[in-house]
Amino acid sequence: MALTPRHIQNMSEAASLEPHWGYADRAVPCTNDPGSCAYLDVVYSAHDRGMIYTGIFWLTIGGILFVWALARRIFPARTPSDDLLAAALSKSSPPESQQPPRRPTSTLTRLSRTLTTSFRQHLLPTTPLPLLFGRTTRLQLLILAVLVAYLTLWSFVGITYARWVTPIKGQPASVVNTRTSLGPWADRVGVLAYALTPLSVLLASRENVLSLLTGIPYTSFMFLHRWTGYVILVQSLLHTLGWVLVEAWLYQPQPKVWNAYAAQDYAIWGFVALGLLVILWVCSLQVVVRRLTGYEVFRKVHYVLAMVYIGALIGHWKQLQCFLVPGLVLWGVDRGVRLVRMGLLHYAGWQGGWGFKACEARAKVWRDGELGDVVRLDFEHVQRPWAVGQHFFLCFSEGSVWQSHPFTPLSLPAADAAGRVKHSYVFRAKGGETRKIAEVLVKKEETAGGKAATTPVILQGPYGENMVEDLTQDVNVLCVAGGTGITYVLPVLLRLVREKPNPGRRMELVWAVKRKQDLEWVEPEMEELRRLGAAHGLQIRAFVTAEALAVASKAVKVADEKGRAESDDESGSVQGAPSTGSDTEHRPDVTAVVDDFVGAVAQGPTRVFGSGPPGMVVDLRAAVAKNNSGGKVWRGEERFDVRLVCDDRLEW
Structure with a gap:
């Protein structure tokens, strides 16, 4: 009865004890x-x-x-299959040149879209x-x-x-x-x-x-x-x-x-719990994580301290x-x-035997002593294809089996006849475990005389949501990426260019990199986009921001079905080399990119997929919010219904 001395209850004179859930019993009557x-x-x-x-x-x-x-169950998001079903049930198939089907325009639908658009307009920008x-x-x-x-x-x-x-x-x-x-x-x-x-x-x-x-x-x-x-x-x-x-x-x-x-014991445990909570708070500060512990140490310490803290609360x-x-x-x-998920992924995926086996990934490294080496990993694994936008946690066993990092596959999730799905990842090794594995791969390449190195990888996942599930035929798509953020948006475009072309839809990719050689990270995928994107009217623009060249980057526009790329010097897409040596002056103006894209939309709403440095994501949120207008959407101007999906996994 920890409350007895504190509340001076006279237990010896009590007629009975009155129970109180979550508290000590009370002596009644009070004497x-x-x-x-x-x-x-x-x-x-x-x-x-x-x-x-x-x-x-x-x-x-x-x-x-x-x-x-319940609302998600009763009012599910419209999917591309709904458009296909509607076309199949129609009395006559629309001609190829006909515009894609429009979304329902009932009062309830208009009201819902108006409200969500207004919310984005005011609540999407970054906090002040x-x-x-x-x-x-x-x-x-x-x-x-x-x-x-x-x-x-x-x-x-x-x-x-x-x-x-x-x-x-x-x-x-x-x-x-x-x-x-x-x-x-x-x-x-x-x-x-x-x-x-x-x-x-x-x-x-x-x-x-x-x-x-x-x-x-x-x-x-x-x-x-x-x-x-x-x-x-x-x-x-x-x-x-x-x-x-x-x-x-x-x-x-x-x-x-x-x-x-x-x-008293309960008071001592209370002080212990408070001390642990203060330590948890200090260790979670960004300055402590960046300069002292690092993320992986912070995470492990956080787990241990949190569990001990809960134990101290029980003692209190x-x-x-x-x-x-x-x-x-x-x-x-x-x-x-x-x-369990990791075990099933690696046990069930091993052909020719039973037991746990890591995936053997082929690696290519681009050396960069200033910003950090860039690594590309490719491997095949027998598994169920994941959804576009989902990510995996990768553990590099040659570094440490106690650490894993989240990466979004840049490859399109599709299984071959044998059930193998290709995984491709690109990441920059700035420090910690990623830098360690990059150094291991570089040493392997040097030892092998320049031949491609391999490394075992353990997968956990997939995690996240399908970000193209409700990407219907009338939705225009703008992808904006910076650096290795290209891995987040590429699967979206690869998915769309492999589908039947949708007349009237606008599609564009804007990618900013530091150096011209960075374009090599995803060269096979970019070649596929150029080859298949012609029929979809896909426009690709690449910006090189930190290289002293006469012409640092040119927009590449898909010209025909054969994938022939043409320079578009008159369109304003060509970005010259930085004459002043300043990187920021020649990065793509995210606000202008979004404004120009939405302004050129003929019909239908717009989905913006973004990934890159934090500053780019902040600007992208502000630009998307500015282009949303609930009043205009209510009046039927669908192009002002602009939705953002960015790599912080927050979808609007």
Whole structure:
């Protein structure tokens, strides 16, 4: 009965013990002085209401998820197969030159598209406080603000705020206890911190139930995971500060009361939990991750500290472990499912025997001492094809089996007659594990006299969502990439150019690289785009931003079905070499690219796929948001319905 000395309940005179879920039993009837009894009434009633409020909090989350999942089931996104089915059921097939079928224009459809377009226009740009919130969107910030406001409401309601001065047995009349509603309020904040713990774990899970229900990739929840942790830290600090003030100042005599309180096991575990939480926060700061620990060390330390922190919380107040055990279970299930999926992928894919076997990848390395070497990996693996836009975690066993990194395949997921699917990846080895494996591959090439090196790769995945599932025939496509971000957008275009051409659709690729040799990273895929893209009207523009050439980059426009590329010097697509030596002056103006593309759209909405440096993604969000207009979409101007899918996995 940890609350007995704190609340001076007289257990020996109690007629019975009154149970309270999540709290210590209460001795009834109360035989203390009237002030103490009134204070205990407030303590227990505030706690009981707080437990009800945590239930309402989780029911609210569950209700939102249920409605979201139900809406996805009742109103599924339109897919290309819907257009094919409509054409098949029509009485006469439309001629090839006919424009692609238009989307339904019912009032409900127009209203839905108008609202979503308006949301993008105002909530897609990056938050105005990047130093505090990073490069996240206004929508993420709005969701966080709603969550904080909701928690603040439940932190204060249902508590009677008063002050009671009570005598102390064996002490002079001048020595009294001052009891206030600070204690019940601090308990309420602590209960809410416990209730948030499983949500924080759920938001960080890779095998994410939230993604399954909402269709939102797990990476889009990382901002809320991080800030939920910050909210828990603030709640824990307020909870601790509240009871330190009560026990070290309001209760008398001092320091006797404080010394007795601080010596109790539950108080010690509380201080330990708070210390661990502060360490978790410090280790998660970007400056610490970049300059001291590195991401992989941070991740491992984060796992260990988080589990020890939850254990310390159970030691502090085991009556509330109903919130903590689910967090441990969710973490364990996430790790277990990852291992099972990885095992099935590598056991089932091994032909000619049974056992675990890594994929043997062929590697090519482009040396770059300034920015970091670039590595391309190619291999085939027997498996079910993944969806365009999904990514894998790759573990390079020649480096470390304890680390894996997420990469998006640039190859189109298609199985051959033997069930093999080709994997192709391009990544820049700036540091850490990727730099280590690049150095290993370079040494292998040197030892083999310049022959291509190989390295074993272990796959985990795929993760993420199908980003072309609802890419219907009337949607125009603009792909903007910077550097190795080309791997994110290439599968989209490879998928489209292998389909039947859609008259009236605009398709364009804009790719910025540092050097001309960087174009070699994906030369086979680019050649296929040029060869097949002619029939689709695909325009390809490449920009070389940091090479002192007379002409650093020229736009390549698909000219005919044979894939003959022509220079388009008069179109404004040719980008000259930087005469001043400044890279930024000759990078593609993302805003102008989006404006020009949308302005030239004849009909239908636009989907923008983007991947590249953070600054490019920020500019891309702003440009897409500017080109959205709910009012114009309501009036039937579909080209102002511009949707963004970028490599931070946040889809609009």
